[in-house]
Amino acid sequence: MATRRLTRKEQMQQAILYPVDWLEERSGLVGAVKYFLFRKVPGDTNWFQTLGSATLTAFIVQALTGTILAMYYKPDPNSAYDSIQHITNDIWAGWLVRGMHRWGASVFIILMFMHMGRVFLFGAYKYPRELNWIIGVLLLASGLGEGFTGYLLPWDQTAYWATVVGININGTAPFLGPFLAQFLQGGTYINADTLSRFYAIHMLMIPGAIAALIGLHLYLVIRLGVTSPPWSKEAAGTGPLDGETPNGKVGRAGLSRFRRGR
Amino acid sequence: MTEPHDDHPHVPGPSLWPVGFAVGIVVLLVGVIISWWVAGLGGLIALAFAFLWVRDLTAGTPLAHAPEVAPETGGAAAADAPATATIHEDAEERYPRSKFLELSTLGLGGVIGGIVTAPAIGFMVAPAFLKQGQKDHDLGPISDFPEGKYVIATYMADKSQGEVSRRTAFVRYNGQLKGQPSFTIISNHCAHLGCPVQANGPLDEKNTKTFGDVTLIPTVSIAGFGCPCHGGQYNTEGNRIAGPPVRALDRYAFSIRNGRLFIGKPFSVSHVDGAGSSAVIHKWAFSFPGEHVNGLESWLYPIQPPH
Ligand code: HEM
Ligand code: FES
Numbered sequence: 092m093a094t095r096r097l098t099r100k101e102q103m104q105q106a107i108l109y110p111v112d113w114l115e116e117r118s119g120l121v122g123a124v125k126y127f128l129f130r131k132v133p134g135d136t137n138w139f140q141t142l143g144s145a146t147l148t149a150f151i152v153q154a155l156t157g158t159i160l161a162m163y164y165k166p167d168p169n170s171a172y173d174s175i176q177h178i179t180n181d182i183w184a185g186w187l188v189r190g191m192h193r194w195g196a197s198v199f200i201i202l203m204f205m206h207m208g209r210v211f212l213f214g215a216y217k218y219p220r221e222l223n224w225i226i227g228v229l230l231l232a233s234g235l236g237e238g239f240t241g242y243l244l245p246w247d248q249t250a251y252w253a254t255v256v257g258i259n260i261n262g263t264a265p266f267l268g269p270f271l272a273q274f275l276q277g278g279t280y281i282n283a284d285t286l287s288r289f290y291a292i293h294m295l296m297i298p299g300a301i302a303a304l305i306g307l308h309l310y311l312v313i314r315l316g317v318t319s320p321p322w323s324k325e326a327a328g329t330g331p332l333d334g335e336t337p338n339g340k341v342g343r344a345g346l347s348r349f350r351r352g353r
Numbered sequence: 354m355t356e357p358h359d360d361h362p363h364v365p366g367p368s369l370w371p372v373g374f375a376v377g378i379v380v381l382l383v384g385v386i387i388s389w390w391v392a393g394l395g396g397l398i399a400l401a402f403a404f405l406w407v408r409d410l411t412a413g414t415p416l417a418h419a420p421e422v423a424p425e426t427g428g429a430a431a432a433d434a435p436a437t438a439t440i441h442e443d444a445e446e447r448y449p450r451s452k453f454l455e456l457s458t459l460g461l462g463g464v465i466g467g468i469v470t471a472p473a474i475g476f477m478v479a480p481a482f483l484k485q486g487q488k489d490h491d492l493g494p495i496s497d498f499p500e501g502k503y504v505i506a507t508y509m510a511d512k513s514q515g516e517v518s519r520r521t522a523f524v525r526y527n528g529q530l531k532g533q534p535s536f537t538i539i540s541n542h543c544a545h546l547g548c549p550v551q552a553n554g555p556l557d558e559k560n561t562k563t564f565g566d567v568t569l570i571p572t573v574s575i576a577g578f579g580c581p582c583h584g585g586q587y588n589t590e591g592n593r594i595a596g597p598p599v600r601a602l603d604r605y606a607f608s609i610r611n612g613r614l615f616i617g618k619p620f621s622v623s624h625v626d627g628a629g630s631s632a633v634i635h636k637w638a639f640s641f642p643g644e645h646v647n648g649l650e651s652w653l654y655p656i657q658p659p660h
Contacts, residue, residue: 255548259642261640263641268641274478274481283518285517306622333568
């Protein structure tokens with residue numbers, strides 16, 4: 092078979108695309124990522140619909156900064172406070188990473204509520220997206236759990252007494268409350284095991300659950316598509332059909348959304 | 354006939370039953386606080402409406418089921434499948450081997466999973482159900498406690514855990530009662546949500562005594578106890594006089610050995626009548642802060658974990 096020699100330019104293109112094609116041929120991952128980034132969304136999606144992705148970004152920041160903090164933090168009653176001081180005052184950029192994690196925690200929670208508010212106000216929780224709302228509620232509860240367990244870790248007076256009060260609020264829940272409180276502190280009082288317990292819950296259990304739930308959440312977002320805003324002419328059937336925007340282009344998720352400059 | 358995969362949303366039709374169900378749940382929850390009769394009534398209402406609701410939901414067109422996944426047959430055979438497959442299905446119905454394998458895989462997997470996870474989960478939740486064990490702790494000779502005055506005692510409940518196990522108690526010697534020394538030992542855990550209550554009054558810190566892990570700070574005279582968190586106030590017997598706490602301050606049992614005071618197990622107190630050695634203490638099982646030990650609301654905490 093006679094094969095044409097490739098030109099220099101074609102050869103260079105080949106060299107760049109080769110690894111991508113190699114990956115695609117063996118996993119189909121490139122196609123999957125393209126499908127995710129360039130899937131169709133209604134042409135009149137709104138900036139408020141980026142709040143979910145913003146929440147996701149906040150979670151990723153928490154996961155990364157948290158992992159780095161874990162390299163220096165010591166979850167032991169005798170050294171936890173000192174290790175936090177060490178991170179803040181001695182380690183290069185430690186104050187920055189700690190600050191990102193501490194303030195980012197609030198950002199994450201606030202964004203979750205804003206995203207939830209937009210879903211509620213857009214009525215985007217309705218059929219067939221009820222299940223995604225339920226998964227969202229689980230995410231919200233897990234996120235608040237992260238806040239509660241993380242607050243103890245600096246092991247200073249505020250952390251300690253806020254946690255005492257928090258655990259005892261759990262204890263006042265009817266019927267199972269007393270058991271829940273004793274489970275949380277691993278005994279009748281806060282003791283040497285409480286801190287490592289909270290640490291394990293904070294850095295392993297809940298983040299794992301959140302990551303898995305986000306996976307399900309996004310699967311449903313992709314499977315069901317996102318909703319149009321409630322004022323959408325398109326969704327009401329009085330606008331251009333089939334994802335055509337007024338200026339005749341097809342709306343897309345991902346990068347191309349920014350290029351449309353609406 | 355509707356297609357199995359039609360485009361109609363399968364939303365439940367308009368129905369009032371869920372409203373009745375919600376009302377039933379509310380009545381049940383209110384009943385838990387007010388009276389078991391009302392709770393029972395609420396439960397019945399909820400059950401009845403749940404039944405009607407489910408009947409309503411299941412009466413309409415059934416939801417589309419997920420399509421069955423055909424079991425894989427051997428590679429070569431599968432290629433010229435259709436004809437052979439139909440013949441197979443016509444053959445007499447019997448309990449197929451694949452069904453047996455499927456069930457035994459699920460069953461065995463479940464058993465193995467259970468054996469592996471049960472101890473691990475038990476290990477995690479055990480503290481909620483096991484007795485925690487509190488050892489008596491030596492607070493020194495009873496002559497260190499002047500009659501009628503509170504001494505603030507702090508000590509480590511478990512030396513192997515270090516400072517995190519430090520507890521504080523207010524100890525008052527009440528003189529002799531029927532030839533035995535009488536003490537009032539009040540816990541510093543606020544009965545609202547557990548913040549450390551403080552003695553309301555001047556301390557006599559010059560005369561602080563320290564031995565081992567025990568520190569004893571005498572007080573000059575105190576008018577009761579106050580909580581820094583949400584302003585709960587208690588009198589000198591630990592009775593609540595203001596603020597959000599739901600009962601009196603917890604107390605500790607005590608014993609005297611060789612003229613030394615040993616602090617024992619904590620217990621909860623609803624209120625105290627009288628004062629000093631002649632006080633009548635209304636004792637209850639040790640409970641977490643914020644939990645009612647008597648009255649209607651105590652029904653919300655029918656069992657306490659072993660402490
Ligand atoms: C870790 C927290 C969360 C992350 C990372 C997250 C992420 C996302 C993303 C990226 C989307 C795509 C559409 C958009 O951005 O608006 C989305 C949609 C959605 N989210 Fe969340 N979410 C979180 C929490 C929640 C919560 C707390 C709720 C509600 C209780 C919720 C309910 C929904 C629903 C119903 C949709 C579908 C909306 C539509 O299709 O228009 N999510 N989520
Ligand atoms: S904890 Fe004492 S008043 Fe709230």
